[in-house]
Amino acid sequence: MKTDDLLVLLAAGAGPVDTRLPVRRFRWALVMATLAGIVVMAASLGVRPTLGRDTGLPMFWFKELFCLALAAIGLVAALRIARPGATRLAWPMALLAALLVVMGAAAGFQLWAAPAQDRLGVWLGLSWNQCPFNIVVLSAPFFIALIWGMKQLAPTRLRLAGAIAGFGSGAMGALVYSLHCPELTAPFIVTWYVLGMLVSTGLGALLGPRLLRW
Amino acid sequence: MSASEDRLRNLLVRGLEGESVAYLRFLRELSAFLRAFLKRRLAGLPDEVEDLVQETLIAVHVQRHTYDSGQPVTAWLHAIARYKLIDFFRLRSRQEIHNTPLDDEPELMAESDQDAAEARRDVTKLLAGLPDRQRLPIVHVKLEGRSVAETARLTGMSESAVKVGIHRGIKALAARMRDDG
Numbered sequence: 001m002k003t004d005d006l007l008v009l010l011a012a013g014a015g016p017v018d019t020r021l022p023v024r025r026f027r028w029a030l031v032m033a034t035l036a037g038i039v040v041m042a043a044s045l046g047v048r049p050t051l052g053r054d055t056g057l058p059m060f061w062f063k064e065l066f067c068l069a070l071a072a073i074g075l076v077a078a079l080r081i082a083r084p085g086a087t088r089l090a091w092p093m094a095l096l097a098a099l100l101v102v103m104g105a106a107a108g109f110q111l112w113a114a115p116a117q118d119r120l121g122v123w124l125g126l127s128w129n130q131c132p133f134n135i136v137v138l139s140a141p142f143f144i145a146l147i148w149g150m151k152q153l154a155p156t157r158l159r160l161a162g163a164i165a166g167f168g169s170g171a172m173g174a175l176v177y178s179l180h181c182p183e184l185t186a187p188f189i190v191t192w193y194v195l196g197m198l199v200s201t202g203l204g205a206l207l208g209p210r211l212l213r214w
Numbered sequence: 215m216s217a218s219e220d221r222l223r224n225l226l227v228r229g230l231e232g233e234s235v236a237y238l239r240f241l242r243e244l245s246a247f248l249r250a251f252l253k254r255r256l257a258g259l260p261d262e263v264e265d266l267v268q269e270t271l272i273a274v275h276v277q278r279h280t281y282d283s284g285q286p287v288t289a290w291l292h293a294i295a296r297y298k299l300i301d302f303f304r305l306r307s308r309q310e311i312h313n314t315p316l317d318d319e320p321e322l323m324a325e326s327d328q329d330a331a332e333a334r335r336d337v338t339k340l341l342a343g344l345p346d347r348q349r350l351p352i353v354h355v356k357l358e359g360r361s362v363a364e365t366a367r368l369t370g371m372s373e374s375a376v377k378v379g380i381h382r383g384i385k386a387l388a389a390r391m392r393d394d395g
Contacts, residue, residue, distance in 0.1 A: 001337035003330045006268055007241040009356045010275045010384070017279045025364035085327065086285050093286035154277040156297040214277075 009063050026079060026149035033145035037176040038139055045134065045180040054205030059184040066189060067175040069099055074168025078146050081161045082153035125183040129190050135196025140167040147211050155212050162208015170200030218323045223287040230278060239260045245271055248295060253262035255299060264333040270298045272388045340390045348383030351376040
């Protein structure tokens with residue numbers, strides 16, 4: 001078939017296209033994943049009993065906002081990288097860096113302010129060895145949703161797209177996990193929460209090229 | 215923004231709204247740009263150029279819903295062309311990929327080439343290999359220019375099945391082109 005005949009074939013009767021459908025599906029998948037994530041967390045780990053009381057503490061909101069902001073950055077970046085050629089990631093990256101600097105400074109200050117014998121406890125808390133693992137597990141429903149959502153579009157940088165999907169789902173997993181996790185110190189969050197997100201980012205980068213090919 | 219960027223963007227946006235005449239013009243202009251772009255990158259493989267032009271055109275068509283009207287059409291098209299080219303190299307061999315410049319995005323519209331060689335791969339034959347529920351809607355609607363309603367009557371399929379058949383059929387063609395190498 002000649003190329004021009006192919007073009008005629010492709011254009012003939014090519015009706016209007018709903019360009020907003022992928023974004024709607026993306027949103028829908030995220031809502032489902034959030035429900036799944038909360039159910040899995042509540043059923044396996046449980047919402048912590050002191051959650052109601054903790055809402056009075058500034059550090060609680062600091063932690064929630066940190067996770068929420070990272071998740072928002074990850075999701076915005078995921079939607080961008082999912083389109084061919086739309087790789088404007090400078091803003092999300094700058095925001096991400098700024099947040100990590102703020103959280104790192106807060107962590108440094110808390111460690112510096114704590115008495116020397118308490119420093120290790122502030123950093124490790126009671127659950128440092130479970131936290132990253134739980135975050136990676138809870139990121140799974142979000143990872144599935146993000147990869148599925150990205151496949152509605154057509155990412156062309158598969159490894160980067162996979163890494164961003166991994167990061168976004170890690171941050172969403174951390175947000176859900178934070179409703180269980182009782183730790184409320186900046187050094188703990190900036191180390192173990194971020195470590196969990198880094199692991200899911202790495203897994204995403206590993207799986208991206210295989211899962212996202214079209 | 216270059217003049218071709220504006221013109222192509224305008225044609226594509228109108229095409230996405232359902233103006234098939236504008237869409238055909240978009241595809242024609244695009245094919246000339248693609249041909250020049252790929253000829254330069256496949257200098258050692260002139261026989262492959264037209265096949266890859268067709269494959270990339272189908273990819274652009276299948277993925278046209280991913281164009282966001284706020285983004286430059288050149289960047290969008292270049293990313294798809296680059297993706298198909300890398301895929302092509304990956305399936306062939308891993309060597310050429312290192313010798314081929316891929317990231318000179320503004321160059322996609324630097325030249326245009328109307329001189330279509332004969333494609334080696336015959337899309338008609340690939341089309342013949344599709345199952346009836348995809349092939350018949352494509353043949354009736356796309357090649358013979360019948361309406362969806364008429365095609366539904368001719369084939370005994372429902373109208374939505376005809377539309378789904380066209381959509382899936384074109385996607386299947388794209389997949390077969392890729393596997394076909």
